[in-house]
Amino acid sequence: MLTGEIFKMVTALRPGTYRHIDTLNFCPVALFSSHHRAPEHLHVERLALVGAGAIGTAVALILSVLEATGDLTVIDRQIFESPNVITYSLGTDEDAGARLPKVDIVGTALQRMNIRRVHGTVDDFISHIDAGTMPLPHTVLGAVDNIAARHDLQRIYADLVLDGGTGGRAGTTVSLHEALPTGPCMRCYFPTNNATVTAEQRLHQATGLPLARIAQGDQALTEDDLRGLPRQGRRLLEQHLGKPVCGLGRVMNLTTVNGDNSYQPSAAFVAQQAASLMVGALIARAHNEDSNVRMRQIEYDTLYGPQLDMIDDRRPRSDCYCQTSQDVIRAVRNERLGAVEAYRL
Ligand SMILES: [Zn+2]
Structure with missing residues (x-):
């Protein structure tokens, strides 16, 4: 403390x-x-x-x-x-x-x-x-x-x-x-909660990365993608530069259940x-x-x-x-x- x-x-x-x-x-x-x-x-x-x-x-x-x-x-x-x-x-x-x-x-x-x-x-x-x-x-x-x-x-x-x-x-x-x-x-x-929030929506909510960009899932995350994102979003995504966007929800633990913001x-x-x-x-x-x-x-x-x-x-x-x-x-x-x-x- x-x-x-x-x-x-x-x-x-x-x-x-x-x-x-x-x-x-x-x-x-x-x-x-x-x-x-x-x-x-x-x-x-x-x-x-x-x-x-x-x-x-x-x-x-x-x-x-x-x-x-x-x-x-x-x-x-x-x-x-x-x-x-x-x-x-x-x-x-x-x-x-x-x-x-x-x-x-x-x-x-x-x-x-x-x-x-x-x-x-x-x-x-x-x-x-x-x-x-x-x-x-x-x-x-x-x-x-x-x-x-x-x-x-x-x-x-x-x-x-x-x-x-x-x-x-x-x-x-x-x-x-x-x-x-x-x-x-x-x-x-x-x-x-099996509500209909998708992994993509959760990734968007957690990072601010636009849904249109998330849809291009096989393209690797670049510095350009981070520009203009909220500070929290940049901080979460920085460590994943170069990785394909489609797997990010999983590596960031966003895909388990709805409402998991832990x-x-x-x-x-x-x-x-x-x-x-x-x-x-x-x-x-x-x-x-x-x-x-x-x-x-x-x-x-x-x-x-x-x-x-x-x-x-x-x-x-x-x-x-x-x-x-x-x-x-x-x-x-x-x-x-x-x-x-x-x-x-
Ligand atoms: Zn119980």
């Missing part, structure tokens, strides 16, 4: 788009009031982290500073590359040069924990669970950047999902969604605040055995800081899969929990 204050001072933000914070009483565990007693030590069992990107590496940094112990499975299919060095909380130029898997960056930072690495997809992880070679996690920390990936991590059917995110129009908003297999689930928070390259201090909310919720749950804990949706703009109205209670949507297919979900969970027992034996 201190880095965020410096960011506000050194960047030319428009007046009225931020608030300087000179005093703050904020505990990410208790949300606002200070926690009456900091936990002596964080020990986790059957924890999974899906996504070792900007938020995932921030989660790992916080867990390592907390000297957390226990077992953690990290799932990510990507390689750590040089653009990641400035936006991630872990990883160096040397790591990028060595093209290390992102799961290895996280694993190396958490020497006190027993780390299992899945250098692959959530489906690869689920295959391990179903085969009994990895346990069903109790809690999944979701650190992914699009809606389809959020639906994927819900399909693990862990007891609890703590999903962090960054986004908003300026990429400065942070969020936390707490989800259960019986609802509210990630599909309740992010319903799939693709925003957020600064590290933003991702770290999202990670703080996730680890805070993990600590709060680890020290509260009450099974009727409410499911919270938390969201605030880091340019304004945490606000009193940032917490909502969330209920399942009555037409969601988690409500209409409870028998299936229960059966899958029982099967996977059985595999946990076998795994222990």
Whole structure:
């Protein structure tokens, strides 16, 4: 948050788009009031982290500073590359040069924990669970950047999902969604909308690139195309110069579902605040055995800081899969929990 204050001072933000914070009483565990007693030590069992990107590496940094112990499975299919060095909380130029898997960056930072690495997809992880070679996690920390990936991590059917995110129009908003297999689930928070907005329209809305230009999809994006676009559009497209326009919606994650505006390259201090909310919720749950804990949706703009109205209670949507297919979900969970027992034996 201190880095965020410096960011506000050194960047030319428009007046009225931020608030300087000179005093703050904020505990990410208790949300606002200070926690009456900091936990002596964080020990986790059957924890999974899906996504070792900007938020995932921030989660790992916080867990390592907390000297957390226990077992953690990290799932990510990507390689750590040089653009990641400035936006991630872990990883160096040397790591990028060595093209290390992102799961290895996280694993190396958490020497006190027993780390299992899945250098692959959530489906690869689920295959391990179903085969009994990895346990069903109790809690999944979701650190992914699009809606389809959020639906994927819900399909693990862990007891609890703590999903962090960054986004908003300026990429400065942070969020936390707490989800259960019986609802509210990630599909309740992010319903799939099959409305008729096309990938081309989404690319146009996100970047300002004219639809007529997008229609010439096989022609590579040039400097000329960027001229006259809004600053946000230029920033999003600059890194894709030379690529054919038709694939841009996909590489920019715009094609998954309608209304997904979560693709925003957020600064590290933003991702770290999202990670703080996730680890805070993990600590709060680890020290509260009450099974009727409410499911919270938390969201605030880091340019304004945490606000009193940032917490909502969330209920399942009555037409969601988690409500209409409870028998299936229960059966899958029982099967996977059985595999946990076998795994222990
Ligand atoms: Zn649901």
